Amino acid sequence: MSGESQTAGQYIQHHLTNMTYGNMPESAVGKHLCGEEVPAVAHAGWQMAHCGAEAKAMGFMSINVDTMFWSIFLGILFLFLFNKVAKTATSGVPGGMQNFVEMVVEFVDSSVKGTFNGRNPFVAPMALTIFVWVFLINFMDLFPVDWIPAAAGWIGHTFFGMDPHHVYFKVVPSTDPNATFGMALAVFMLTLYYSFKQKGLIGFAGELTLHPFSSKNKVMQLVFIPINFVLEFVALLAKPLSLSLRLYGNMFAGEMIFILIALMYGGGWVVGAFGGFLQLGWAIFHILIITLQAYIFMTLTIVYMDLAYQTSEDH
Amino acid sequence: MNINLTLIGQSITFAVFVWFCYAYVWPPLVNALAERKKQISEGLAAAERGQHEQELAEKRAAEHLKEAKGQASEIIAQAQKRASEIVDEAKEDARSEAERIKVGANAEIEQEINRAREHLRQQVAVLAVAGAEKILRKEVNAEAHASALSALAEQL
Numbered sequence: 001m002s003g004e005s006q007t008a009g010q011y012i013q014h015h016l017t018n019m020t021y022g023n024m025p026e027s028a029v030g031k032h033l034c035g036e037e038v039p040a041v042a043h044a045g046w047q048m049a050h051c052g053a054e055a056k057a058m059g060f061m062s063i064n065v066d067t068m069f070w071s072i073f074l075g076i077l078f079l080f081l082f083n084k085v086a087k088t089a090t091s092g093v094p095g096g097m098q099n100f101v102e103m104v105v106e107f108v109d110s111s112v113k114g115t116f117n118g119r120n121p122f123v124a125p126m127a128l129t130i131f132v133w134v135f136l137i138n139f140m141d142l143f144p145v146d147w148i149p150a151a152a153g154w155i156g157h158t159f160f161g162m163d164p165h166h167v168y169f170k171v172v173p174s175t176d177p178n179a180t181f182g183m184a185l186a187v188f189m190l191t192l193y194y195s196f197k198q199k200g201l202i203g204f205a206g207e208l209t210l211h212p213f214s215s216k217n218k219v220m221q222l223v224f225i226p227i228n229f230v231l232e233f234v235a236l237l238a239k240p241l242s243l244s245l246r247l248y249g250n251m252f253a254g255e256m257i258f259i260l261i262a263l264m265y266g267g268g269w270v271v272g273a274f275g276g277f278l279q280l281g282w283a284i285f286h287i288l289i290i291t292l293q294a295y296i297f298m299t300l301t302i303v304y305m306d307l308a309y310q311t312s313e314d315h
Numbered sequence: 316m317n318i319n320l321t322l323i324g325q326s327i328t329f330a331v332f333v334w335f336c337y338a339y340v341w342p343p344l345v346n347a348l349a350e351r352k353k354q355i356s357e358g359l360a361a362a363e364r365g366q367h368e369q370e371l372a373e374k375r376a377a378e379h380l381k382e383a384k385g386q387a388s389e390i391i392a393q394a395q396k397r398a399s400e401i402v403d404e405a406k407e408d409a410r411s412e413a414e415r416i417k418v419g420a421n422a423e424i425e426q427e428i429n430r431a432r433e434h435l436r437q438q439v440a441v442l443a444v445a446g447a448e449k450i451l452r453k454e455v456n457a458e459a460h461a462s463a464l465s466a467l468a469e470q471l
Contacts, residue, residue, distance in 0.1 A: 022319065056317055064321040071325060075332045079340060086343040091350030105344045124345075125337035133332060173325075178318060182325025186333075189326075 006165070008263055013052070015145060015259050017168040018176060019152075020055035021048050022062020033057055038166070050166045064176055066152075071173040074136040075129075082132070104132065108298070115302045118309030120194070123302060130183070131298040137179070138251055138290030140172045142283055145258045174251040174293075177244065184244035187301050191239070194308040203311065208232045243300055250293050254286050440468040 006014065026044045033041060034051035041054065048065075049055035055062060085101040094102055108131055112124045140148075148171045153164035173179040195204050211232060213224040261282060264275030447464055 018321075020317075020319070055319075058319070059317070060319050062317070062319045063324060064319065067321050068324050068328070072328055075328060079332060079335050082336070082340045082344070086340045089343050089347035091347050091354055094351075101344065102348060105341075106348065109345065109348075122333075122337055125341035126333045128341060129329075129333045129336040133329075176321065178321035179325045181318070182322045183329050185322065186326040186329045 010165075011263065012256075012259055014165065014168065015149065015170070015255075016175075017052045018055065018064040018170050019048070019066040019168045020058065020062050021065050022046065022055065022058030024049075024054070024058055028054070028057040031057075034166070051168075064170075064178055066168070066170045067173045067176040067179050070140060070171060071133075071137060071179055074140070074173075075133050078129075078132045078136055082128075104128070111299060112302055115299065116306045116309070118194075118198070118306065120305070120309070123305050126187075126190075126305075127298045127302055130187075130301055131294050134174065134183075134247065134297050135291060135294035137172065137174045138293055141175075141251060141254055141258065141286060141290060143171060144279075145171075145255070145262045172251060172255055174247050175255045177248045180244035180248040181240075183297075184240040187243065187304060188240035191304045191308040194305065198309050199311055208236070239300075239304055243297065243304075247293050247297055250289060254282075254289055257282055258286075436468070436471055439471055440465075443468060 023046050024041055024044050028041045029044050030040050032038065033053040038050055041057075049058060049062070081097070082101055085098050089098060089102075105128060108128045109124055112127050116123050149167075149169045152169035153167040156162040156167035157164040170176060195207075199207065209225045209229045209232070210221075211228055213228055215221050215224060258279065261275050261279045264278070265272045267275070444464060447460065451460060
């Protein structure tokens with residue numbers, strides 16, 4: 001555990017709080033949002049939040065530094081490695097790294113070819129980015145839960161003179177709904193864009209209003225249109241929502257279990273050893289989950305893109 | 316767990332990464348894969364062709380071998396025939412040579428006999444004459460009986 005003085009509740013809370021940098025509103029100045037022992041908010045404006053409550057007070061005008069850092073770091077890692085291989089890619093005998101990259105690329109390519117029937121050179125690279133990026137992000141979950149946050153706490157304490165208990169550092173961006181919603185939102189925007197582009201405004205509106213109920217009778221059809229619209233609109237919104245919540249929920253739950261297992265290390269030798277055994281088992285099982293979630297996110301993105309391209313109404 | 320600016324930041328980051336992947340990562344990799352696929356199919360086709368050619372060459376070689384065997388046996392048969400011919404010829408030659416040598420030897424022997432006989436005859440005549448002379452010197456004139464003696468010598 002990162003601090004002996006913490007209770008189990010504080011420990012869990014600490015692990016679930018993002019490092020947030022945001023714009024503190026005037027109304028929060030002078031309040032002890034983080035409890036009485038923490039100094040009150042000194043001034044308004046852009047600053048680091050000292051706890052979840054302060055981050056909450058900042059509202060929308062704040063940014064989760066840890067989420068952005070890790071997702072950008074891992075994304076650049078992915079692009080750097082793949083770009084390096086792509087630059088030296090030969091059609092001859094591939095080396096070890098190229099072999100691996102080609103395996104991933106072929107896997108994604110066959111997934112896209114099997115599911116996506118439209119013509120869009122953008123879909124396959126997007127699927128590759130999603131798969132590898134989400135996998136790497138999820139992979140951060142396999143690092144023992146205290147390693148990186150503890151290192152961040154030590155750095156914050158040593159170099160910035162901060163209380164290590166108020167250095168929050170969530171390592172797995174996909175346990176932050178902002179990250180998964182962000183990706184799903186981008187995918188949703190793309191599907192909307194291509195839906196409009198492929199079907200036109202009328203076609204897209206028709207898809208939203210003429211299904212699932214339709215009638216030859218004009219009056220009945222008019223009655224059906226609002227019902228259809230409500231149903232289809234919910235279905236439309238459910239796509240990005242389910243896409244992001246599925247990933248977030250799975251990763252959050254997995255992270256939570258790791259944290260709970262980590263709590264057992266404080267319970268003496270026997271419980272601690274049992275905790276170590278559990279952590280190993282859960283980590284091995286989690287390898288499957290993180291890969292599966294990356295794959296599902298990619299596949300559903302391809303499916304949504306394919307739906308955006310389906311001009312014939314056959315659903 | 317608040318929804319905040321991270322949402323938008325994440326969307327933008329995602330878009331940038333996808334664009335980079337689309338522009339710089341995906342095309343060279345897919346091209347390399349397609350290129351290799353082409354090379355492999357070409358290689359397989361070449362191998363197939365090579366195998367076919369090998370089969371043809373083997374067939375041709377077998378044909379050549381068969382032909383050569385036929386020629387060789389023909390040559391051997393001819394050689395055997397020729398050899399027996401040569402042996403027959405040599406036998407014939409030897410026989411005729413032997414005949415010739417025998418004839419020559421016979422003639423020489425005959426000649427030698429004749430010469431010896433002639434010689435003997437002359438000697439006998441001389442001896443007879445010498446003997447008769449000795450007798451006749453005592454009894455008769457040699458010249459008176461010479462014609463009778465030479466007639467006698469002629470008979471020998």
